[in-house]
Amino acid sequence: MTPTITAFAASPDGGMGLSRDTRVRWALEEVGQPYDVRLVSFREMKEPAHLALHPFGQIPTYEEGGLALFESASIVFHIAERHRGLLPEDPNARARAITWMFAALSTVEPPILEIGTAKFGEGDKPWRDARMPLIFDRIRGRLAQLAARLGEAEWLDGAFSAGDLMMVHVLQRLKPSGLLAEFPSLAAYVARGEARPAFKRAFAAQLAVAEASQKAAAAA
Numbered sequence: 670m671t672p673t674i675t676a677f678a679a680s681p682d683g684g685m686g687l688s689r690d691t692r693v694r695w696a697l698e699e700v701g702q703p704y705d706v707r708l709v710s711f712r713e714m715k716e717p718a719h720l721a722l723h724p725f726g727q728i729p730t731y732e733e734g735g736l737a738l739f740e741s742a743s744i745v746f747h748i749a750e751r752h753r754g755l756l757p758e759d760p761n762a763r764a765r766a767i768t769w770m771f772a773a774l775s776t777v778e779p780p781i782l783e784i785g786t787a788k789f790g791e792g793d794k795p796w797r798d799a800r801m802p803l804i805f806d807r808i809r810g811r812l813a814q815l816a817a818r819l820g821e822a823e824w825l826d827g828a829f830s831a832g833d834l835m836m837v838h839v840l841q842r843l844k845p846s847g848l849l850a851e852f853p854s855l856a857a858y859v860a861r862g863e864a865r866p867a868f869k870r871a872f873a874a875q876l877a878v879a880e881a882s883q884k885a886a887a888a889a
């Protein structure tokens with residue numbers, strides 16, 4: 670059965686691929702699973718039909734037969750469990766790859782998300798300018814630890830896995846800040862992820878949606 674995911678009808682990032690449907694698209698592309706996309710507006714995301722799928726009114730969601738999932742990591746994990754290619758067969762290596770998925774989401778992503786909170790959510794607050802350097806330093810600390818662990822390796826633990834997929838997508842959000850460039854080995858790691866044909870297909874698919882929505886907005 671072809672799964673259906675949800676994505677922004679008009680992504681706020683204008684097609685940079687930072688929306689979390691890109692992770693899911695990438696995972697589906699890595700395992701060769703075709704998928705359908707249902708585009709939702711911000712208004713639709715907060716309406717009962719979408720809230721029944723996603724209690725927090727967000728994207729992405731994933732529907733497949735009688736199964737409905739939310740949370741990008743859970744969706745990527747489900748895809749990785751159902752198909753070969755994103756998690757190693759060896760139980761210990763598999764557990765380590767899953768650990769990297771959690772590390773991406775619960776240790777590396779939170780400080781990175783603080784940039785957006787400080788910029789957009791608290792942009793008008795008096796503490797904004799004082800807070801930003803603190804956030805940047807906290808992120809630098811995490812990146813230094815991650816770079817130390819990655820070392821000269823291509824991927825975090827052996828072959829490319831769902832752990833790398835999540836980590837690369839989390840790190841991509843740092844590009845506009847210039848922070849990623851301060852850690853050349855991590856910048857190269859992200860570039861390796863982006864060079865994967867599956868990532869390129871996922872990126873192109875989300876970009877096509879963003880371009881179509883920008884064209885429609887310009888014509889309106």
Ligand SMILES: N[C@@H](CCC(=O)N[C@@H](CS)C(=O)NCC(=O)O)C(=O)O
Pocket residue numbers: 687688689690714726727728729739740741742
């Ligand atoms: N932890 C969730 C976060 C989902 C999330 O933040 N989605 C964003 C798009 S990337 C969203 O829907 N934002 C709109 C909103 O929260 O109203 C996941 O990984 O799926």
